[in-house]
Amino acid sequence: MHMNTSQTDVTQLSHPGYASSIHSRGTYKIHSAESQIMAEFTLYDRPDCPYSKRVRRVLDVLSVDYEEIVVPDDKDDRNELEAATGQRGIPALVDDELPDGYIADSGDISAYLKEHYN
DSSP, X not given: OOOOOOSOOGGGSSSTTOEEEEEETTEEEEOOTTOOOOOSEEEEEOTXXXXXXXXXXXXXXXXXXXEEEEOOSSGGGOHHHHHHHSSOOSOEEEOTTSTTXXXXXXXXXXXXXHHHHO
């Protein structure tokens, strides 16, 4: 599935140092104050991470809405991620309804999503 990444500068959005977007049913939409989409999960990831790519693919195949927050490359700059999960590794799927509030392993994330959304 091809995601439309448009020319919008996602680095100027609500997460300083982070790029953010909303994914709704496999469609790429830029997160903005005008967006009315409520994402079911927040996914902290990097576009160049194969584990993150795996999780995005599962989310898209299962048509699960999520907000994607692209974290900085340098782990030392991932303070927002650490505040949300207690760790700086990616991918991390965050939601208050998850048992610990987040899942931080691509295999565990994929298994959870398949179990609950398949």
